[in-house]
Amino acid sequence: MATLGDIAVSAAFNIVGAFAFLLAFALLRLQPINDRVYFPKWYISGKRSSPMHAGGSFVGKFVNLNFKTYFTFLNWMPQALKMSEAEIIDHAGLDSAVFLRIYLLGLKIFVPMAAVALVVLIPVNVSDGTLYSLNKDLVISNIDKLSISNVRSKSIKFFFHISMQYLFTFWTCYLLYKEYSRVASMRLRFLASQGRRAEQFTVLVRNIPHVSGRSTSDSVESFFRKNHPEHYLCHQAVYNANKFARLVQKRDRLQNWLDYNQLKFERNPEKRPRRKNCFLGLWGEKNDSIDFYKHQIKELDKKLTMERQKVLKDPKAIMPAAFVSFNSRWGAAVCAQTQQSKNPTLWLTKWAPEPRDIYWKNLAIPFVSLTIRRFIISVAVFALIFFYMIPIAFVQSLANLEGLEKVAPFLTPVTELKFIKSFLQGFLPGLALKIFLFALPRALMIMSKVEGYVAKSTLERKAAAKYYYFMLVNVFLGSIIAGTAFQQLRAFLHESATQIPRTIGVSIPMKATFFITYIMVDGWAGIASEILRLKPLVKFHLKNMLIVKTERDRVKAMDPGSVDFPETLPSLQLYFLLGLVYAVVTPILLPFILVFFAFAYFVYRHQVINVYNQEYESAGAFWPHVHRCIIWSLLISQLLLMGLLSTKEALSSTPLIIVLPILTLAFHNYCKNRFEPAFRKYPLEEAMDKDLEDRPSESDVKLKSFLADAYLHPIFRSFEEVESVELRVDKRRAHSPSPSRSSSSSSDDDSHHLEDEPSEEEDEPSQEEAVLPLHYEYEPPSDAYHYVAEVLSNVYEYGTEPYHN
């Protein structure tokens, strides 16, 4: 049991650590050389150009010599707060703005709660003082004296705790309601304010039945012409291009190596780079690297051409799925929300995600296997959640000092030092947990991908949900129970429904110190390291040294990615859970959570404004998930308090508390009915409004050309572009560069190097012929083809609009 002193040491450590990080951040971000690491968003939005090209001395291009700026190293905080919410939505999208609101919600919930709890409950807890008398027998930390454990059994004072639980529940629900309503209206306003976008008109149809002697395209065409005669416009078949995509990826990798070697050669022209030719270049004869990679790429290009032709010509490569577009938002809304076929497992429709949100790989999964996949993954997640705990519990029992001394008795002299003891007790358990949690999100993301969701946003939400379950069982329950009972699941199965909350409830106050250190290590330090961006910093400079040749390579190297929702959302939700559970039990924990929320709010506001560049826009689609998690946290806190009080022989209080979960569930139900449809469905009223607004300016023909290949697999698009570039370069035709070239960088990350490659000049005549059949094959409504040329620029403009203008 850690004492208050231990916690103070740990807190000091963490505060010093966080300040060190902040200081490092302040110093690093002021250096022009790091500008692209700490402000990439502004480069991407085009509002900032490289400071290295700006005036000043040569050193000044890399190091900030204006020493005045170093004294104001915390001034990013007020700067981060300057931007209004509307501006953030404009600048970074609604997802980011809504994400920031979660931290704000945390502050709104916990600031008054902490104030009330500290003022009311701490005096109540301290005044009773059972623990003083028990002190001799039990090892009890000082913090326990401030907690509910200190109140005598059967005391009338539990009335305070119960009324506080009521107060906190109502307060939380009130804020949740307000927030849900606000986010829902923000979402609707955001959707309404958007211009013409392909996903507004498009529905993803899956499980298209196979009719012998008829292509999928024909089936789709005739089905929708018949059943949506006034609204159907066109459709885009879905190709299974996974193998092709893998090859393109491989080519990219080889290209990177080639770039690296060419750069090396340029810088050091007297020595041509060489590599061993066997087993990943580890041994064997040495060859010329540049020739080797050029040869490999050429081989691969042949394969690519063949594979592409196979995909486009083989009817088996066309999946029984299609993106069906309508001539009005109303038509698409109708199709997405209704059942199409007599057999409800065929012709399944749902809103198409926006093109850049689609996870193309999963579109190739046959629909029938989805159920089985989901079943298998849910079993796997269950196993993961309940067996991951065993190593954690083992490590934690090590990290427990007594355990450590038993395992490694030779360490005793060291661990007996007071300072090191405090450090270990305060720091180790949290750290151990953190290390275990590191590999997890990737595993969960892979699981979600196997489940077969087709939108990246859904994948991230599902991965986040799995991670939350994991944290709930392993971090929360695991930390509370593991010390007392190893095999929770087994224990719970053999315990009665009333016994379970008691078992957990009674351990809750004892674990407060652990969670306080956890909040500091995971929360505070995590946020501080978030702002420092150490990994991207190193990565950027490495890439800059090794492979960056052109400005576009540099842009790619600085790519900041999106906010990591699958990891941040669950840990956020864990803090909500901790706050709600301990608000009544050990209110001294609340200030630590408050510091986390405030600090994280500043940091993420800064990051969202200056760093992250969202890959897709789901218009806050994750909010229902966040809301549900907080409601669950409330329920858990109520049940655990009930269990805890029943061990305190305050059984008469049970009926008083049992009302709360019922009310909370009723509230949740109400919110679900009231707000959730705004996140799942597109109301016809809204669709009609938008349609009427746009109708004068839109003709069907224009719309058709706009939609024609908005939902083409990006791999085809990039390849096609590559070829047009190749043609241009090779045949010296009088092409004026297409306006979309520079702006299309985000949609064809995979192969944009090709454009600038002198090595690509050896062109094969067979490739040119392959271009034309490609168009004739995949252009779904053949008459739309004529518009493709003029349209492509529209599409790209649309596809990348929020980033690149």
Next chain:
Amino acid sequence: MATLGDIAVSAAFNIVGAFAFLLAFALLRLQPINDRVYFPKWYISGKRSSPMHAGGSFVGKFVNLNFKTYFTFLNWMPQALKMSEAEIIDHAGLDSAVFLRIYLLGLKIFVPMAAVALVVLIPVNVSDGTLYSLNKDLVISNIDKLSISNVRSKSIKFFFHISMQYLFTFWTCYLLYKEYSRVASMRLRFLASQGRRAEQFTVLVRNIPHVSGRSTSDSVESFFRKNHPEHYLCHQAVYNANKFARLVQKRDRLQNWLDYNQLKFERNPEKRPRRKNCFLGLWGEKNDSIDFYKHQIKELDKKLTMERQKVLKDPKAIMPAAFVSFNSRWGAAVCAQTQQSKNPTLWLTKWAPEPRDIYWKNLAIPFVSLTIRRFIISVAVFALIFFYMIPIAFVQSLANLEGLEKVAPFLTPVTELKFIKSFLQGFLPGLALKIFLFALPRALMIMSKVEGYVAKSTLERKAAAKYYYFMLVNVFLGSIIAGTAFQQLRAFLHESATQIPRTIGVSIPMKATFFITYIMVDGWAGIASEILRLKPLVKFHLKNMLIVKTERDRVKAMDPGSVDFPETLPSLQLYFLLGLVYAVVTPILLPFILVFFAFAYFVYRHQVINVYNQEYESAGAFWPHVHRCIIWSLLISQLLLMGLLSTKEALSSTPLIIVLPILTLAFHNYCKNRFEPAFRKYPLEEAMDKDLEDRPSESDVKLKSFLADAYLHPIFRSFEEVESVELRVDKRRAHSPSPSRSSSSSSDDDSHHLEDEPSEEEDEPSQEEAVLPLHYEYEPPSDAYHYVAEVLSNVYEYGTEPYHN
């Protein structure tokens, strides 16, 4: 513990009882005077006219004198089987045909199951014979020797039971799948074969927002004109006519009394009937009855006129709900399945039930209160389920002989008689339960009505579901546990999740005798009394004597009503549960269930063909509910077997059985996805097919007139008709009787007497003026009014078509 002998006595009793009933039925149904009680369906469908008017002697009109027919008193059974399923659908509707299929499904499931279980399991159980050795200590019935209890603990023989459970589960699932698929396709075919019906074009819209300065009608009109411009046709406002309906009901009652008194006077002209005028006619001065009722009716008519004008003129009487009709099935299907408004709690749409299926009273419930109502009712149902048990347990402990002797020791000499003892033990517990269950369905129906469902079919389904939960907890669990632990709920809360199935499982084999008697008393005798129709028989003859004056009165008196789904479905499902649970544990129970299913199938086939006249047609909408209940029964049987085996120390079998519930749930999920949408949604493909079929023959104008007042509250329609009759009678205008007059009897049960009343001749001129504004007020699209006259006949024809041609 009842012995095999006790059960034989009980079975003999019940068989004799059932035969007595059958004999009585055979005798009664052959009497011409009872013809309308046992064959009303044929009268209603017009294929049979009163045998009393047929030739023959005077006595022959009332009593069957053809003695040959008495010898073939069971010949209704083959007759009942003669009709094919397609004919039954034609004759009695799909609901009835699907209802019969449940019994057939029971036979299909349990016949092979019983054969296999008896052949395989009984020898296995008998051969071990632990119970022979224990016999001295425990009171064990003979039946237990045939059950799983007889198998030694840890015996390898449990392998037989487990593999049987697997076999039975797969067999049941296979049949369930086939049946679901069959019923779903029957439903789709039935819906596709129906002609033009109002509900195909109509959607019920609720929670229409109130806009100040605008009537609900205007709001509806403008909202749907805007959001469904190509499909919206017209709408019908919903009036809160509950008070008006109550008055009409009261008037009916008075009219009945008047009829009765007038009849009395006619038969006995010298003595005018008189009644006391205070407190329900129990004391006070005596008045002339005929005058009294005539006066009362006149008073009431004034009130009625006022109330009707109030309803039609007061905007507050218009509920924020409407029946919105579309010009195509496609448009209606789209509107029913999509979200209309930005605020998902406004403009809620769902399919309109067919007009005769609507429970008008609940349309007047404000939508906001529905959530609260449902919450309150679910608490009430919970309380009812868990506190109803206390009196049952008490009565059962009385019915238990030892208990009875303790409570009433003076009965000991009587109960010690062997015969009476057997009778009591075999008969009493089942009877006690049955009496308690008698009042319940009405209570549950009232609860469902309070919940506010607007369709009678939904009300019946919900009441049936509640009843099933009740039976599950009280009849099934209650009978198993009550003897050992009074307060189940409390006990379960304090037991672990693994302990609960053990506690129940271990008592299961011991209660087999009880359930066998229950099946005989409730099932066999219940079915026998079902075919005898004692209550309707008495009622019909009483009415015939007292108030029937015209042929139409007689038709009304014979009204057989519908099959009582809320009561028959749950008890059916209970038999499925018993069969599945005991199939492995005590297979000797299966033949009793088989007898029930076979007998019930014959009886209900006879009743559906000859007696019942369904009030509405839901096209088998209750099937998903039936399916779900059988799946739940399977799950329960698996869990209980698991618990039972774990008490037999066959713990190693647990992993073998735990796979089954998971597979069963997966199967259920699959069926739900595959078939349930056919019962909930109307696929666009289907709607479009029907639309295309009908399009040539339908114009919008004709459709509009067809739909104009299909969804008018029947109370207005009947009143309106009354008035036109009054006008005709009173003003001696040259009206030719409308063709709809005689056929509209079922849709205006409440007041059809008025037509033939000479007492109605005192007409008030004010009433005539009230007629016209009535039309102008409620006719929703005012131009549709011109068609009303020609249309009314259509509407009535449509509304009553299945009954009266």
